[in-house]
Amino acid sequence: MAVGLKEAQDLWTGNFLETERRLRDRQPRWLRELRAEAWEHFRNLGFPMTKHEEWKYTNVAPLARTSFLPAPAARLAALPATEPAGPRLVFINGRFDPELSSPSLPAGLRAGSLREALSRDDLAAHLARYARFDRQPFVALNTALFEDGALVEIARGTVIEQPLWLVHLALPAPQPSVSHPRVLILAGEQSQASIIETYAAAADGVVFTNAVTELAAAQDAVIEHYRIQQEPPSFYHIATVQYYQGRGASILSHNVVFGGGLVRNDVNSVLHGEGAECILNGLYLASGEQHVDNHTALDHAQPHTSSREFYKGVLDGKATGVFNGKIIVRPGAQKTDAIQSNKNLLLSTEASINTKPQLEIYADDVRCTHGATVGQLDEEAVFYLRTRGIPRDTARELLTFAFAADVLGRMKVTAVREQLERELFRRLRPSGD
């Protein structure tokens, strides 16, 4: 159902008032104030227009004009067999489902429903203190309206061997629905863990997922974070991942986008302590009429911080892509070492990508390099494979797979990598066999 922008705004106001009323008695004052402040920011910022530099190539009007109702609470008898058996938290339509989640977790790891934890006053120091709801309208919207999500705390000095899965599943309603999953991960000093967030749907439908993840890594924490989005093409998916890194903290991030119709991801890190290191890997695969926008921002706030960014995209059909990689080097952040790379493969003449590095450097003793490529499959390589007997289509699939799997090869959790390699292979051969 399409509505004008004014009506859309009224509808979101209705959503806010309804959420506010429903949660009023269950949340502490700091949170009520936080939500009101975030709502105020959203009202002022409004839905971003394409004249806004950060949203130049992504038009959210179709989303803004759809009247979404809050996704209803829903139950699922069992998880699809493809879901992980390891330690996991499961969220259906943005709400924690204790029955589908692991009954116990490894020692040193506390993880559960964010909603259940909201009465804790100490969360005020962390929740919404990293993701910028004063600047990013969708972060503001999430902050004002989130119902639930995950709170993950890794105790100081602990090494969690098994990866923790945060499984987000959407069960579409008959009308368009929206959920605002919220994840807060607090990694203690010298802790080590892998956290895998997945976003998928149990059925087709019109759904808007507006997710925000904040991850604060204290001194010398070593965290590997995955975000794997495989929602149907009828979905709108807007997400912000905000990392905040203390001294010597290391984050290895993987952002995999296979699904969604209109997708926008912002993956940002503030390298706030000397010696912090951030690696951002990304793979996006789009076909049909999918639009996938990845914005990243690495904010080198202290000296001797390093970042490595490696994003690759494969676009087919009429798909459109956007990559914007911002690197900020703050005054005094000497010896910053940043390398950025974005490579794109266009499989059809109608697919397109806008890719742009954006460097803002305010220190003089730094190394920042960037490179972007957009190309087609190497016909010489296709011919070479064919002269060895490999049929043309198989040769093209093999080369495309190799191009994309390069990103997956950087994942440390073997089970995830292998699962995604199979999924990638399946998606690259729509005919299947």
Place this chain on the structure above:
Amino acid sequence: MLQIKNLKAKVGDKEILKGIDLAVHAGQVHAIMGPNGSGKSTLAQILAGRDVYEVTEGEVLYEGRNLLEMSPEERASAGIFLAFQYPVEIPGVSNMYFLKAALNTLRKARGLEELDAMDFMELVNQKRKLLGIDDAMLTRSVNEGFSGGEKKRNEIFQMAVLEPRLCILDETDSGLDIDALKAVAAGVNAMRSPERAMIIVTHYQRLLNYIVPDFVHVMYQGRIVLSGDKELALKLEEHGYAWLDEALERGELVAV
């Protein structure tokens, strides 16, 4: 096995092959020599199915079939192999995976059973020693970061594993040091057999000291202008390609 009749081809508006006639029979080794730009690499690529060249006239029969109507992969299945002058780098695809996929595709097309991992490894180990291919080269991406010599050896190694019936070597000797050249030649010689034919395209006579051809053809300006036995290669080496120009001017050579 192979019959080329009055083959003419162009790329864009430029005519490169101006009427090639050549017959190659099983068991024979033909060398095609000629200066740079004479069209010999174009001929090799056309035989393998490269579609950037447009064949404007003539025909090519391979074991009685119209070769020009076959796709590159069909030609490979039918037993044609081109060792590339410039082997292509394929990042992300391991040499082993590639070779196994190729071999099993070819075996399937030829009605043979696919090889399992064990049998494949045994075959690979047997072939690689001859060409000085070490284990590390097998696990690396196809040709990626290989030296010129490694790439050429890898081509002949693939040829040894895939066991084609018509081997076309396009300037396999260029850029090789003497040890690599000997290794490549040993690999090729080990494959000579009464059932198999070879076309060796080369600029220099040097390779032909190690792979002795039955016939030598000289290509010049898109035509085969002279054919003979291995002595012809020595004569070319002695006089250089400039001699061709002069001989043509004196009317001693007539385009065939």
